[in-house]
Amino acid sequence: MQAQYDAVIVGSGFGGGVSACRLAQAGWRVCVLERGRRFGRGDFAEELKQAPRLAWHHKVNPGGLYDVRLFGDVSVLCAAGVGGGSLLYANVQLPAKPEVFESGWPAEIDLDSLDPFYRRVEEALDPRPTPELPKTRAFAAAGSAAGRAAELTPLAVHFGDDRLNPFSGVPQQGCTNLGRCLLGCPRHAKNTIDLTYLARAERDGAEVFPLHEVLRLEPRRRGGHGWRIGFRDLQYRTRGTVEAPVVVLAGGTLGSTRLLMENRRRLRRLSPALGTRFSANGNALGAIFDPHAPEVRGAHIEYGPSITSKLDYWEERRFIIEDLGVSEPFMGLLEGIRGANRLVGWRRQLLRVKQALARCGLSDRSVTPRELKLKGNTPLADPFAFLFIGKDASNGRMRLTRLLRRFDVTFAREDSRALFDAMEEQLAELGVAVRGDPVFSLDNGPLGQFITAHPLGGCPMSDEHATGVVDQYGRVHGYEDSLLVLDGSIVPSALGANPSKTIAALSERGIAQLVGAGGA
Ligand SMILES: Cc1cc2nc3c(=O)[nH]c(=O)nc-3n(C[C@H](O)[C@H](O)[C@H](O)COP(=O)(O)OP(=O)(O)OC[C@H]3O[C@@H](n4cnc5c(N)ncnc54)[C@H](O)[C@@H]3O)c2cc1C
Ligand code: SF4
The missing domain is CATH 3.50.50.60 (FAD/NAD(P)-binding domain)
Structure with missing residues (x-):
C-alpha cells in the first residue's frame, strides 16, 4: 500500500x-x-453444516460472508467481502x-x-429476467388465482453460455439454477x-x-x-x-x-x-405452506435464482411481494417463518441473552460462527416463501448508547403497523386463493426477532x-x-x-x- x-x-x-x-x-x-x-468460486458454503463459516466476525472469522447484527428493536443482515452485498444478494x-x-x-x-x-x-x-422455471409458473399461477399478474424481476445474472463479462472482461459461467444466490454463486453467474x-x-x-x-x-x-x-x-x-x-x-x-x-x-x-x-425498507417474510391448488404445487423454490418474480401492490397498498427460494440443504430454514428455531441447543439461549444485552445497550457484537450452528434439514411440504418490501415509516434511529457507547438501532415497528397489517391481509388472501396455510412472520426466523436485509x-x-x-x-x-x-x-x-x-x-x-x- x-x-x-x-x-x-x-x-x-x-x-x-x-x-x-x-x-x-x-x-x-x-x-x-x-x-x-x-471470494473465489470455491469459497462459498454449500451445506448447512458449513453455516458457521458464513458468520463474519472481525476477530474469530474475518473470512465470513454475513455480518449478522442484533440490536434492541431489529436484527440486520449485511455483508462482508470484496463486492459487499452483491456477493450474497438475490440479484x-x-x-x-x-x-x-x-x-x-x-x-x-x-x-x-x-x-x-x-x-x-x-x-x-x-439485468435480465430468468428463463421460465417451475417456480415462475407457480408464482404466476398464485398471482392470477388472487387476481394479480406476476412480473418477472430483472436479475443481474448471466443466463447462457460461459463468457467474458462484457463490462469487465472477467470469465463467468452461465446460471445453472443452483439456487445458492444468497450464499454466493459458485459459477460466478451473478454479475x-x-x-x-x-x-x-x-x-x-x-x-x-x-x-x-x-x-x-x-x-x-x-x-x-x-x-x-x-x-x-x-x-x-x-x-x-x-x-x-x-x-x-x-x-x-x-x-x-x-x-x-x-x-x-x-x-x-x-x-x-x-x-x-x-x-428497514418495509421488509417482512411470509410463506404459504402446503398449497393445494394443483398449478401451484411442486413449485420447486429451491431450483433457480433465489428471487425471480414479483406481485405489485404498490399503487393501492404501498408494498410488493417477491418469491423467495433457497437451495435444498438450506430449505429447512424456511420453517423459521412459522417459528421453528433451528439454532442448536444452548445457542438459542445465548442468542436470547445477547438480544437482552443489546436491548440494554450493553452489547453490539456480530453473531459469531459458534452461535450460528444450525439443526439438520427437515423436508418441508411444498413451501412457498415470500419477501415483502414496502414503505415503512423510515423513522428509526442509530446511536451510540450513553453508558458503554455501543452501536444500537431503535425502530418502532408500531409506526409502520398499517403497512405490516396490510401485508398480512394480502398474504391471507393469497393463502385462500392457492388453498394453503399462510404464515406472516415479523418476529420469527432463526434470530427470533424482526429482521431486515435492506x-x-x-x-x-x-x-x-x-x-x-x-x-x-x-x-x-x-x-x-x-x-x-x-x-x-x-x-x-x-x-x-x-x-x-x-x-x-x-x-x-x-x-x-x-x-x-x-x-x-
Ligand atoms: C440476503 C440478502 C439479499 C439481498 N437481496 C437484494 C436484492 O436482490 N436486490 C437488492 O437490490 N438488494 C438486495 N439486498 C440488499 C443489498 O445487498 C444492499 O442494499 C446493498 O448491498 C447495500 O449496498 P451498500 O453499498 O450500501 O453496502 P454494502 O454492499 O453492504 O457494502 C458495504 C461494504 O463495506 C464494508 N465495510 C463496512 N464497514 C467497513 C469498515 N469500517 N472498513 C472497511 N470496510 C467496511 C463491508 O464489509 C461491505 O463489503 C440483499 C441483502 C441481503 C442481506
Ligand atoms: S441460481 Fe445458482 S447458478 Fe444461478 S446465479 Fe444463483 S447461485 Fe448462481
Whole structure:
C-alpha cells in the first residue's frame, strides 16, 4: 500500500464499487479498504453444516460472508467481502417507486433525474429476467388465482453460455439454477460488484485491500482538507494509516453511520441528523405452506435464482411481494417463518441473552460462527416463501448508547403497523386463493426477532445541514470538498423496491459530480 492516494474508499459494495470504478476511469489513484475477504468460486458454503463459516466476525472469522447484527428493536443482515452485498444478494435490480421521492428527499432528485444513472448501472450489471422455471409458473399461477399478474424481476445474472463479462472482461459461467444466490454463486453467474465495477476499477489501476477494517477518520489539517485514515489489518492483526485528499465512505448503512459516530469528536461540523431516518425498507417474510391448488404445487423454490418474480401492490397498498427460494440443504430454514428455531441447543439461549444485552445497550457484537450452528434439514411440504418490501415509516434511529457507547438501532415497528397489517391481509388472501396455510412472520426466523436485509438511512441526504448528513451528491455537509458518503446510509426513505440499483445510481451521480467538479 502506498502512503497517499487521490481517494480512499471505505467498503467495496454497491457504493464503493461504483466509486472505485468511476474514479479510476477518471485517472484518480484509488485505494479501496474492505474489511471482508475476496471470494473465489470455491469459497462459498454449500451445506448447512458449513453455516458457521458464513458468520463474519472481525476477530474469530474475518473470512465470513454475513455480518449478522442484533440490536434492541431489529436484527440486520449485511455483508462482508470484496463486492459487499452483491456477493450474497438475490440479484434483483429494480428502480425505486416514483412516489418515494415526493417527500424527505433533496428537491433535485426524482426518478427522471436518476434515470441516466440507472442506465449506467444497467450497462454494468446487465439485468435480465430468468428463463421460465417451475417456480415462475407457480408464482404466476398464485398471482392470477388472487387476481394479480406476476412480473418477472430483472436479475443481474448471466443466463447462457460461459463468457467474458462484457463490462469487465472477467470469465463467468452461465446460471445453472443452483439456487445458492444468497450464499454466493459458485459459477460466478451473478454479475456481482467484484466481477463488474471493481474488476474494471482494478484494470484501471485501483488497488483493493481486503481484510482491512477502517476505524479512524482524522482531518489531516485544521479545516478538514485531506484525511488520515486508520485501519486494522484483520489478517496480520496490525494497524496502519493511509492518507488522501478525498475520502468516500461506502461501508453500508451500518458501517458508514457507525464510523462517523465513532469519529464524531474529530468531525465537529457533522450534522445533528447523523443516525436518523433508519428504514428497514418495509421488509417482512411470509410463506404459504402446503398449497393445494394443483398449478401451484411442486413449485420447486429451491431450483433457480433465489428471487425471480414479483406481485405489485404498490399503487393501492404501498408494498410488493417477491418469491423467495433457497437451495435444498438450506430449505429447512424456511420453517423459521412459522417459528421453528433451528439454532442448536444452548445457542438459542445465548442468542436470547445477547438480544437482552443489546436491548440494554450493553452489547453490539456480530453473531459469531459458534452461535450460528444450525439443526439438520427437515423436508418441508411444498413451501412457498415470500419477501415483502414496502414503505415503512423510515423513522428509526442509530446511536451510540450513553453508558458503554455501543452501536444500537431503535425502530418502532408500531409506526409502520398499517403497512405490516396490510401485508398480512394480502398474504391471507393469497393463502385462500392457492388453498394453503399462510404464515406472516415479523418476529420469527432463526434470530427470533424482526429482521431486515435492506437497512437504509443514518446519513440521510438533504439540502439542509440541519436535516441531512450529506447533500444531494453525497457530500458531507461541513466537509463538502473532501468527504463523501455513497451507500445505503444516504437513502432517506424506504424505496418500495430492492435498494441496490438506487444505491448504485446515487453513487454514479455523486461521482459524476465529483469528477466533473475537478477534485484531485
Ligand atoms: C440476503 C440478502 C439479499 C439481498 N437481496 C437484494 C436484492 O436482490 N436486490 C437488492 O437490490 N438488494 C438486495 N439486498 C440488499 C443489498 O445487498 C444492499 O442494499 C446493498 O448491498 C447495500 O449496498 P451498500 O453499498 O450500501 O453496502 P454494502 O454492499 O453492504 O457494502 C458495504 C461494504 O463495506 C464494508 N465495510 C463496512 N464497514 C467497513 C469498515 N469500517 N472498513 C472497511 N470496510 C467496511 C463491508 O464489509 C461491505 O463489503 C440483499 C441483502 C441481503 C442481506
Ligand atoms: S441460481 Fe445458482 S447458478 Fe444461478 S446465479 Fe444463483 S447461485 Fe448462481
